[in-house]
Amino acid sequence: MKAILDEFLIQIDLINVNINGGKPALKKPLCLLLLISKFEHQLIKENKIRFTDIEKELGELIITFGGRPNKSGPKANQPFQYMNSSKFWKLILPSGVEMTHKRDLSIKILRDQETFVQLDGEIFEMLKTSKEFRAIAADFIVKKWWPETIQEEIISTLSLPIYMPFSFKPQRNKEFAEIVLSNFRYRCAICGFNATFNKHHFGLDGAHIKWFSQNGPDHIKNGLALCKIHHWAFDKGAMSISPDKFTIEVSPLFIGRDSKSIEIIESFNGREIFPFKEETPDEKYLKWHQDFIFLQQN
Numbered sequence: 001m002k003a004i005l006d007e008f009l010i011q012i013d014l015i016n017v018n019i020n021g022g023k024p025a026l027k028k029p030l031c032l033l034l035l036i037s038k039f040e041h042q043l044i045k046e047n048k049i050r051f052t053d054i055e056k057e058l059g060e061l062i063i064t065f066g067g068r069p070n071k072s073g074p075k076a077n078q079p080f081q082y083m084n085s086s087k088f089w090k091l092i093l094p095s096g097v098e099m100t101h102k103r104d105l106s107i108k109i110l111r112d113q114e115t116f117v118q119l120d121g122e123i124f125e126m127l128k129t130s131k132e133f134r135a136i137a138a139d140f141i142v143k144k145w146w147p148e149t150i151q152e153e154i155i156s157t158l159s160l161p162i163y164m165p166f167s168f169k170p171q172r173n174k175e176f177a178e179i180v181l182s183n184f185r186y187r188c189a190i191c192g193f194n195a196t197f198n199k200h201h202f203g204l205d206g207a208h209i210k211w212f213s214q215n216g217p218d219h220i221k222n223g224l225a226l227c228k229i230h231h232w233a234f235d236k237g238a239m240s241i242s243p244d245k246f247t248i249e250v251s252p253l254f255i256g257r258d259s260k261s262i263e264i265i266e267s268f269n270g271r272e273i274f275p276f277k278e279e280t281p282d283e284k285y286l287k288w289h290q291d292f293i294f295l296q297q298n
């Protein structure tokens with residue numbers, strides 16, 4: 001199993017994520033996670049994966065976890081077609097239709113029952129038969145592409161298998177968190193939450209503005225001290241901070257259903273963030289967040 005797994009992970013690692021001006025391209029990893037979930041639940045029996053088997057669910061996943069959705073919709077067809085550049089993914093088209101990487105194939109062609117994806121035979125067998133193989137691959141994908149705040153939600157949404165070897169130690173730069181928290185005087189930059197529990201500061205994260213998984217550096221200028229709920233709201237794109245005025249912006253798509261929820265999120269719209277002690281967050285990271293994560297409109 002080890003050799004096949006290594007090869008699969010290397011190929012996943014090589015996936016061309018089509019980074020366009022720093023925009024996170026998460027569709028291919030989402031497509032792979034959906035398939036792993038389907039293997040886990042024994043929904044894939046033969047090595048013929050049809051677009052219609054995954055189209056709807058993949059679209060929903062892209063909307064929920066794929067960064068800021070495109071105005072033209074989630075475009076679940078793109079990862080299905082363009083993953084063909086990976087060795088393990090072979091897109092078979094109806095006779096007479098030519099494969100291209102230059103433009104999207106029509107949805108009609110993708111939905112055609114003669115169109116299907118054939119996975120590398122050995123990888124298909126491992127995905128089908130080995131829970132450990134599925135778990136390691138899913139773990140690798142989730143950690144490579146998403147921040148910690150969101151990993152758990154993806155895993156539970158897709159009921160992905162969990163891999164936890166005994167030697168597992170999450171790679172966390174503790175210094176980064178300390179430096180960032182200190183820069184904000186141990187207060188949430190959005191709401192000012194500041195508490196201790198058993199003599200330790202409590203419920204505060206040193207958050208990356210530009211995601212660590214998207215090459216956001218462990219640098220004070222890429223950090224915000226945020227309480228748990230505001231960290232989560234920030235990573236989900238429900239809140240953002242304007243790069244020039246450092247004012248908080250709340251997505252118009254956020255709807256608090258009662259006064260407390262409105263108070264916790266919506267009421268901060270337009271307010272300035274809490275002052276930082278030494279370093280200002282870098283505009284370019286805040287801009288990245290505004291461009292690619294913050295949900296400004298439908």
Ligand SMILES: [Zn+2]
Pocket residue numbers: 188189190191192193226227228229230
């Ligand atoms: Zn907060």
